Amino acid sequence: MELQQMRYVVAVAETSSFTRAAERCLVVQSALSHQIARLERELGARLFERTSRRVRLTPAGAAFLPAARQCLDAAERAAAEVAAAVxxxxxxxxxxxxxxxxxxxxxxxxxxxxxxxxxxxxxxxxxxxxxxxxxxxxxxxxxxxxxxxxxxxxxxxxxxELARDRLVAVVAPDHPLAGEPAVDLRRLSTEVFVDLPARTAGRAQSDQAFSAAGLSRDVAFEVTTAHLIARLVEQGLGVAMLPSAYVPQLTGVTTVEVVDAPVRVEYAxxxxxxxxxxxxxxxxxxxxxxxxxxxxxxx
The missing domain is CATH 3.40.190.10 (Periplasmic binding protein-like II)
Known part of the structure; x- marks a missing residue:
């Protein structure tokens, strides 16, 4: 069993294609296919199911893939450790x-x-x-x-721990709250929200704060990036709560202090x-x- 064979298996698994895997590995497809077939013979099991439309891992392949990745990572780390030693x-x-x-x-x-x-x-x-x-x-x-x-x-x-930061409300410039010096969670709970997906840590900060205050809110827009949150807020589709240290990077929105805001902790x-x-x-x-x-x- 060779590291190169493992690289080929990982490439096929990640691209779902022998052709794209060969391109990634800078080899001709026949050579990549030959090495994977040789590995399958050595293991006594097929790693991939091949049809005219798709390539997917067999149960044996799914079991082999994590170990192959670990071996490749270990080899890479070993080379890095030697380099560090000199x-x-x-x-x-x-x-x-x-x-x-x-x-x-x-x-x-x-x-x-x-x-x-x-x-x-x-x-x-x-x-x-x-x-x-x-x-x-x-x-x-x-x-x-x-x-x-x-x-x-x-x-x-x-x-x-790197830092702690309070969340602030983010609203459109023409929103009724834009001119207020501060707001509380009870007032915010009457608004439609833009937020991160449910059951993520970024969403939990706000969810827990409203729940602890005995409040519910309407999260109508769930997106995966703060940039998109800001764009939706800018268009007046909802309000949001984001870390105060981050919002200066945003444009087109206004921030309002939240007197009973939750705290976000950043870690490395x-x-x-x-x-x-x-x-x-x-x-x-x-x-x-x-x-x-x-x-x-x-x-």
Missing amino acids: GEVRGRLAVGLISTVAAIDVAGALREFRRRYPHVRISLRVRASEELVEQVEQGAVDVAFLGLPTTARPRGVDAR AWSRDGCSPAATAFLAVLDIPVDLPVAHGAG
Whole structure:
């Protein structure tokens, strides 16, 4: 069993196509198919079901895929550790963040990291906090920046609190509340809301605050990014609540203080198994030490 065969399996699984997988891996399709067939013979099981219309994993393939990814990650990490031992930082840096991160300048930090470590391949993904925690646990993300209500902590990962911030109301410039110095949750509960999807950490902050106050609200628009929330608010379709440190990035909307607003806590999170050299170097760019005691999430 060879690492290259595992790369081919992962590529086919992710693209659902032998042709696209071969293009990604920069090999001819016949060579990729031959190596996967050779691996299947060695394993004694077919990894993919092939039809004229689609390619999908068999049960055996679904069982093999996570282990293959772990092997590839381990090989990549081994090479990075060797490079680090001779004074070089190489490999990959996968960063995840929520769309409303405000405690750090992610783009600026990545620019500085690339300047210092040009041989590291950087990737970035924007997801909900709970999904990012899972990806850190699985090794798909090296460092994640999360936002959680005060009632929750990152679970199953190492994390360091970065900042706390109150939410503010976000309304259209011509909304009746736009001229008010402050508002409370009871008044806001009479409005139609634009918010993040239900059962996400970003949504929970507001849901818990209204519930604790004995109030309900109408969330008519559920979207996945703060930018789209702001655009819908700007058009007068609803109001929203977003972190006060983030809203200065938005245009076309007005903010109003909320006297009984919930608090959002931002964290940096990484694997309990330790950081790769690239992840350690990136956290150092942000002045976040990983060799000091950290708050271990439960789970």
